Every structure is written in C-alpha cells, then in structure tokens.
Amino acid sequence: MSLLSDGQVVRGCYEVERFLGEGAFAEVYRVKHRFMGRQAMKVFKMVGMTIEEIEEVLGEAAMLSPIGHPNIIRVFDADVTETSRGMCGFFTMEYVAGGTLEQFWRSHGSRYVSIGTSIEIARQVCRGLAVAHSETPPIIHRDIKPQNILVGYDSAGLRVRVTDFGLAKRVNPLTLLASARGTRAFKAPEVFLDPQGDSTAGDVWAIGSTLYLLLTDRLPFSDSQALDSFDSAALTRPLIPPSRLNAHADAFLDRVLARALSVDPRARYANASALLEDLDRWRPRPAQPATESKVQLFEDTTKYALGSAAISDGPPAASLAVEALKLSRQQGKLGEAADLMEEAFNKNPTLRNEYEYHVRLWRKGVVC
Numbered sequence: 221m222s223l224l225s226d227g228q229v230v231r232g233c234y235e236v237e238r239f240l241g242e243g244a245f246a247e248v249y250r251v252k253h254r255f256m257g258r259q260a261m262k263v264f265k266m267v268g269m270t271i272e273e274i275e276e277v278l279g280e281a282a283m284l285s286p287i288g289h290p291n292i293i294r295v296f297d298a299d300v301t302e303t304s305r306g307m308c309g310f311f312t313m314e315y316v317a318g319g320t321l322e323q324f325w326r327s328h329g330s331r332y333v334s335i336g337t338s339i340e341i342a343r344q345v346c347r348g349l350a351v352a353h354s355e356t357p358p359i360i361h362r363d364i365k366p367q368n369i370l371v372g373y374d375s376a377g378l379r380v381r382v383t384d385f386g387l388a389k390r391v392n393p394l395t396l397l398a399s400a401r402g403t404r405a406f407k408a409p410e411v412f413l414d415p416q417g418d419s420t421a422g423d424v425w426a427i428g429s430t431l432y433l434l435l436t437d438r439l440p441f442s443d444s445q446a447l448d449s450f451d452s453a454a455l456t457r458p459l460i461p462p463s464r465l466n467a468h469a470d471a472f473l474d475r476v477l478a479r480a481l482s483v484d485p486r487a488r489y490a491n492a493s494a495l496l497e498d499l500d501r502w503r504p505r506p507a508q509p510a511t512e513s514k515v516q517l518f519e520d521t522t523k524y525a526l527g528s529a530a531i532s533d534g535p536p537a538a539s540l541a542v543e544a545l546k547l548s549r550q551q552g553k554l555g556e557a558a559d560l561m562e563e564a565f566n567k568n569p570t571l572r573n574e575y576e577y578h579v580r581l582w583r584k585g586v587v588c
C-alpha cells in the first residue's frame with residue numbers, strides 16, 4: 221500500500237497528483253503546491269522515528285539546499301506528514317517530467333543514444349558533481365547511476381539534474397575517503413576491498429560507467445544483467461573500447477573512458493572537474509559517408525544491461541501526445557504541454573523524434 225494516495229492534501233498545501241516510483245527507502249509522488257505549482261515529493265518509508273532520526277533522513281535536503289547549481293536538483297521544502305503507515309519525513313524538489321536517465325536511455329529502443337547527446341549528459345553530470353566535489357571537505361554522491369540522474373528540457377535545450385543525494389557524505393578531510401554505499405554495478409572496484417574507500421574518484425568511476433552504458437548499451441567489465449553482482453575476475457580483462465561497439469565513438473572517447481574506468485584509482489580522474497576538462501575537449505568527427513554512417517555495429521542491440529524495464533502505467537503515449545498538443549494551443553499552458561509530451565517520449569520512442577523540437581520551443585514560451 222502506498223504511503224500517500226491520489227488527491228490527498230499534505231500539510232494543507234500539497235495535493236498529491238500521482239505516484240511516480242519508489243526505491244528501497246522512499247516513494248516519490250508528483251504533487252501540486254497551492255501557490256508554487258508542480259513539484260516532486262519524496263516520502264521516506266521509515267515510520268515511528270524519533271525527531272533526531274527524521275532530521276537524519278532529511279539530511280539530504282539540508283545538504284542540497286545550499287548548493288545552487290542548474291545540474292543539481294533544487295530542494296524546496298522539508299517536513300513530516302501523516303501517511304498510511306504513520307508519521308514519515310518528506311521533502312519536495314523540482315519535478316522533471318522527462319524522468320530518469322534510465323527512462324531516457326530505454327526510450328531509444330534498439331538505437332544508441334547519439335554520441336553528442338551522451339557526451340552532453342555526462343558533461344552536465346560532471347558540472348553538478350564538480351560543485352559538490354569542490355566543497356571543503358568534498359561531498360561525494362556515492363550512488364551515481366542512470367536512475368539518479370533526471371533528464372528534461374528547458375529553454376536552453378536538454379538539461380540534466382543529479383538527484384538522490386540520500387547516500388551523499390562529506391569525506392574524511394585527512395584521508396579524503398568515506399564509507400562505501402550505493403549500487404554495486406556502478407561502484408568503483410576499490411570499495412569492494414576497502415569499505416572506507418569511497419572518494420571523488422569513485423564518483424568518477426560511476427560517471428564513466430554511465431557514459432559507457434549510453435555509448436554501448438553495456439556496462440563496463442560485465443556481461444551480467446544482475447546489477448548487484450560483482451565479478452572481480454572481470455577487472456583483469458581489458459575494457460572493450462566504446463569505438464569497437466559503436467561506430468560513432470572515436471579514439472578520444474576510448475582514452476577518456478579508459479582513464480575514467482581505470483581499475484587503479486590513482487590513474488583515474490581525481491574528481492568530476494578533471495573528467496569534465498577532457499569531455500569539454502571532445503569534438504564530433506566530420507559526418508561520414510552514408511555507406512559508413514551506421515549508427516551501431518550490432519543491429520540487435522537492446523536495452524537489457526539494466527535488467528527488464530518496469531511496466532509503465534498511466535495514460536498511453538499517444539493520448540499524452542494528443543493532450544499535449546491541445547494544451548499547447550491554450551494560453552498559459554505551454555509548460556504543462558511540455559510536461560505531458562516529455563512523459564510521452566519515454567513511453568513511445570518515435571515521439572521524441574517527431575516532437576522534441578516542439579518541446580524545445582514550448583520551454584522557450586514559443587507556440588508552434
């Protein structure tokens with residue numbers, strides 16, 4: 221049973237619109253604030269907690285609030301509320317209609333995400349994390365993965381926000397290390413040898429794993445679809461260069477990924493800023509002749525690296541798209557139209573190709 225129900229009013233000002241998803245520790249809902257509009261509400265599942273325990277789980281909101289950056293999710297409010305299971309802590313944050321990077325990746329079906337888009341996503345993740353890594357002492361995320369990266373559109377185009385800093389932690393100022401947490405498939409190998417071995421370089425490994433996934437539809441060093449499995453023997457084999465799996469990748473990206481995914485953390489980029497510096501140097505290659513411009517080397521590439529996709533609920537993509545187009549013709553409804561169309565993209569990959577330009581214009585306030 222969900223913690224909140226559709227139509228429920230929280231703290232007198234948030235109306236629950238619908239359930240968005242859940243993780244091990246919390247459920248996420250789309251809510252509408254009486255004055256501030258649509259937001260996302262994260263409600264922690266733990267009940268019967270003391271005030272001190274509630275303050276601890278709301279530490280994510282407290283840690284994020286002072287970090288104002290376009291690539292880190294904005295947090296608006298934090299409090300407690302009565303749920304179906306008892307009193308629980310919650311906080312509200314930006315609502316990103318496009319959803320997670322996992323949904324964005326899956327929405328491309330049998331196609332790879334384009335090289336330029338993949339690099340831009342990684343750059344924006346690095347920009348957000350660079351702010352956290354530059355804190356004194358540094359803040360490390362410890363759980364960077366596609367599910368904790370939100371992708372949507374704003375007036376400037378595609379915008380990425382890093383979210384779910386629930387496992388974030390300031391490192392020890394002397395060792396620059398912290399205890400390891402997070403999803404095994406995106407954890408650097410050193411943390412399996414030393415539980416206190418997480419670091420900014422560990423976040424770099426997770427960014428590298430995410431970029432490798434976008435470029436190849438595979439996880440590095442792994443043929444397993446089990447996200448919580450780890451075979452240390454795989455690390456003794458050389459990393460397959462992305463260019464061997466994706467015809468549009470190049471030698472420069474091979475070198476960047478080889479360094480970001482170095483098994484030796486001393487040879488890896490030290491932090492997100494260092495990785496960003498090289499990603500900013502990347503330039504797309506000139507367009508290849510039609511006979512050589514194959515999108516990918518394996519035509520049967522599918523999105524199985526993160527396991528099976530969750531069954532999508534809610535209205536079908538076509539209905540969302542039709543409703544979005546109707547709203548776009550109504551005064552003051554472009555933002556809502558863009559939200560609906562972004563939701564539709566993740567349900568039907570062909571809609572992104574057809575209506576992405578519309579969404580970009582709607583986010584700029586332009587009717588088309």
